Amino acid sequence: MAVSSWLASNRSPTARRILRVRGTIQGVGFRPFIYKAATALGLRGSVWNDPDGVVVDAEGDPAALEGLRLRILEAPPSRARVERIEVEEAEVLGLGAFRIRLSEEGRATSARVSPDLAACEACLAEMADPADRRFGYPFINCTECGPRYTIAHDVPYDRSRTTMSGFAMCAACAAEYEDPRSRRFHAQPNACPSCGPRIWVAGSPARDAVEAAVTVLRGGGIVAVRGLGGFHLACDAYDTQAVARLRERKRRGEKPFAVMFSELASIESETVVDGAARDALLGSNRPIVLLPRRDGSRLAAALAPGLREVGAFLPYTPLHHGLMRAFGGPLVMTSGNLSEEPIAAGNAEALERLAGIADLFLLHDREIHMRADDSVVRVVLGQERVLRRSRGHVPGAIDLGFHGPAVLAVGADLKNAFCLTTGEAAILSQHIGDLESYETQRLWSEVRENLERLFGVSPTLVVHDLHPGYHSTALARRTGLPLVAVQHHHAHIASCLADNGRHDRVIGVAWDGTGYGPDGTVWGGEFLVADLAGFERVGRIRPVLMAGGDAAVREPWRMALSWLMAAGMGPERIATPGGETIAAMIRQGVGVVSTSSAGRLFDAVASLAGVRQVTNYEGQAAMELEALAVTTEEQYPLPVVGGPLLEIDARPLIQAVVADLERAEPVGRISGRVHSALAGAIAETCRRIRERTGLATVALAGGCFQNRLLTEQAVGRLGGLGFEVLLHTRVPSNDGGIALGQAAVAAWRAVHVPGDSR
Ligand SMILES: [Zn+2]
Ligand SMILES: [Zn+2]
Ligand SMILES: [Zn+2]
DSSP states (O other), X not given: OOHHHHHHHHHSOOEEEEEEEEEEOSSSSHHHHHHHHHHHTTOEEEEEEETTEEEEEEEEOHHHHHHHHHXXXXXXXXXXXXXXXXXXXXXXXXXXXXXXXXXXXXXXXXXXXXXXXXXXXXXXXXXXXXXSTTTTOTTOOBTTBBOOTTTBOSSSOSGGGBXXXXXXXXXXXXXXXXXXXXXXXXXXXXOOTTTSOOEEETTOOOSOHHHXXXXXXXXXOOEEEEOSXXXXXXXXXXXXXXXHHHHHHHTXXXXXXXXXXXXXXXXXXXXXXXXXXXXXXXXXXXXXXXXXXXXXXXXXXXXXXXXXXXXXXXXXXXXXXXXXXXXXSOEEEEESSSTTSOOOOSHHHHHHHTTTTOSEEEEXXXXXXXXXXXXXEEEETTEEEEEEOOTTTTTOEEEEEEEEEEEEEOOXXXXXXXXXXXXXXXXXXXXXXXXXXXXXXXXHHXXXXXXXXXXXXXXXXXXXXXXXXXXXXXXXXXXXXXXXXXXXXXXXHHHHHHHTTOOSOEEEEEEEEEEEOTTSSEEEEEEEEEOSSOEEEEEEEOOEEEESTHHHHHOHHHHHHHHHHHTTOOGGGSOOTTHHHHHHXXXXXXXEEEEOOHHHHHHHHHHHTTSOSSOSSTTHHHHHHHHHOOOOSOOOOOOEEESSXXXXXXXXXXXXXXXXXXXXXXXXXXXXXXXXXXXXXXXXXXXXXXXHHOOOEEEEESGGXXXXXXXXXXXXXXXXXXXXXXXXXXXXXXGGGHHHHHHHHHHHHHHHSTTOOO
């Protein structure tokens, strides 16, 4: 202890305070930070993890105790997010020298597993230093960075329960691990070149594996790179032929590829990066950020055909940093899988599954326990919004704000993620994918078992979508537990409420492609008066008939035909083979279902405008229509009619679009007017619902609100009418976020709706 603080603590009265720190503070170097701060302030006592965060029991000069509280609030470790500190005065006991208590001591001290963290600046500096013993080491990490969720298979989180258990630390690493002053104090994945994991090229004795990979990439080849949550398939992002080859081999029609850049400046030279996007790119979860491509960008157009934006991200593992530095230019880094299968994670598995795709395999021997794809975000209205919540976010909890039973919400079928609740915490799984395939369903079960174990949750209630034919509904039934069904669009709105920490009744605008309505029709352009307990449908887009089920989703021209006929115009405007058959089906009402879907209305417009007749990924037609749009205040007629169920009648809009097409108006202007009209109709419908209900808050949710133009315009119009607007931020607005809403509804009903047995 320094003499000055020794004098201080002898002169002043001594106090003891217990500080309970809450937030994202485990696995980010928080206890060593407290240790250093407390010892510097001359305090005595200890610090430890508890299930809700970190607890500090400190004794000493009251001014020093206050100093510690301020340090925690004002200068915590860079990766920590302190939400609040509860301070409790306690009886002075004469505590011993300050120390860090370990997870093993005491009962409820099990540390939760935190999300994986991108390599920190301090580690990267060491990695770049030829004098450092970890110079160039692709697995360098510390308490503020490195793998967490993807390597942990049980709790409490320590090395023996991770895939690092097989690597015995060398003396130098062990000394760091034991030293409370070290950045690597209890850094569970701590390793170095002499004791830790290594990289190599499959079937090759190449001494420098990274250099071998770079040679293949320079020659236009495709390299499978084992990363943090699985394999990436990499190729030169400037090389049009390499990108085309990757598409062909991966059997990935036109779905966009993400691009990894070596540094922020390179992203800025190819795309437009604003403040919020920069923060997102540099965040410790290093997501893929969708950014507008600059004119004259050298990136291969085939990266994201038909779209104005490209998904860009920065390296997040030391291996990525090494690879990017050696290669120089941007690399396509897309999930290592075939089409819609789960991402490959094991070496043997990748060698088998990606055999026809990759020319070279860059492997390593730190096993990936949990697969996790890269997360995807988009900045809308100046704020980062998660579109795919996966690596770097999971298993971070979302606070429900109320205590409920342990619930498993199985999610929807597309973009599946499920949700577990325990107490007030909702834990959303990583992105699982499309439950159509057996492999994805198996992954679903694997992730579920893992999360239940990590959080010690045994669900007593299982929530599923109302859709009787969903694979997720079948998975729910298979659990044998009591079931609750929640309607798709109610779940979207509930998810938006939970994402915003709200429980009040709102006007919910749930717009997406498809969701099963309680009346057996396809919903998707809904206005609900909703809270967590229930909902009432008060408005919708006027339904039309949709012919041929899923085919109508893949083939937007079918919806164009439906809308033309509904608007009293001849179906012959759609000159597609099979058009007459579809027209006959609609006329006779055979093989059709009624739909109020907003997504299908977007499809119809995209088809009429000649943007796209057949899609090869979900939402493609609407995304391309948005990409073409010229922002305008002009709008097509789109009246809101009827009551008590209000209806947005899109027939005049369709007629006006056709008239503009006949006048050869540019597609971008037509698209702009459509977006503007839809935003206007949303605002007008909400205004009329407010007249009736007095509700002044609107929640916008569902896949359509990934559309920036629609969202910005709707928020603008609603704001102009004095509405408060809730949007998603932490959880996807698409079906990837629906499980949170399902869970919130079921947990709320179990607590607040006595005798509810739905
Ligand atoms: Zn680090
Ligand atoms: Zn070592
Ligand atoms: Zn949906």
